[in-house]
Amino acid sequence: MAVGLDDLQRDLGTLDRVVVAFSGGADSALLARVAHDTLGAGRVRxxxxxxxxxxxxxxxxxxxLATEWGLRWTTVSTTEMESAAYRVNDSDRCAHCKDALMEVLVPIAAADGATVLLGVNVDDLADHRPGQVAATARGARFPLADAGLTKADVRALSRSLGLRTWDKPAAACLASRVPYGTEVSVSVLSAVGSAEAALHLLGFADLRLRHYGDTARIEVPVERLGDVLDRREAVVEAVRxxxxxxxxxxxxxxxSGNLNLALKAD
Incomplete structure (x- = not known):
């Protein structure tokens, strides 16, 4: 039995119905799949x-992923962009985002008599994540963290279960590419998303593009720095x-999360 699977299944088995916040990343994918397999499709949204x-x-x-795994999947629109407190992009931005998320998930869960679950792992607890506090205050639970699963454990367990998400690069929300103090806007997020999508097409799956006005700062794993230079012209064209x-x-x-270093400097 893979590390943590027993504990995760045991924790999920104590719940009646659940609503899983599902981005499709490695964490939420593992949580959704194990919940689906443990509780059954009818009890998991x-x-x-x-x-x-x-x-x-x-x-x-x-x-x-939802189609491949037969998950009971739906989308909802969140309205964090309507909040000035979110757009100002201070150190509590993630809290405003999670508040907006819970604002739409709580009614769905209430209608089903369900518990809201988020894919938070143990490693996430060590970083600056005010969104977790906001989500907890609204009743969300973190089964992966409760089972003691680190990011490495999540990937190992996903691989043992045959999930194609086991090695999926981490992909935080696009707003995480914007330094604190720089206003978050639809145009900024669109620029970041478009540039990263273009770089993905060039073969750079694991990357971050940090937004500094009209300057883009590309981050890739150290072992791939040379690949960026080798494709310099194509990379420049993609970002421009x-x-x-x-x-x-x-x-x-x-x-990952290096923009939080500015908070520690303060």
């Missing part, structure tokens, strides 16, 4: 929140086609 901060590629793959005037490469490589 998976919901993908759609907003300008969700990349089109992610939405398409979430739908594909999204509206950026300057294209830079971060020599420190891909660092």
């Amino acid at each position: 998976v919901v993908t929140a759609v907003s300008p901060s969700l990349a089109e590629e992610q939405l398409a793959d979430a739908e594909a 086609s999204a509206g950026y005037g300057y294209v830079t490469l971060d020599l420190e490589g891909l660092r």
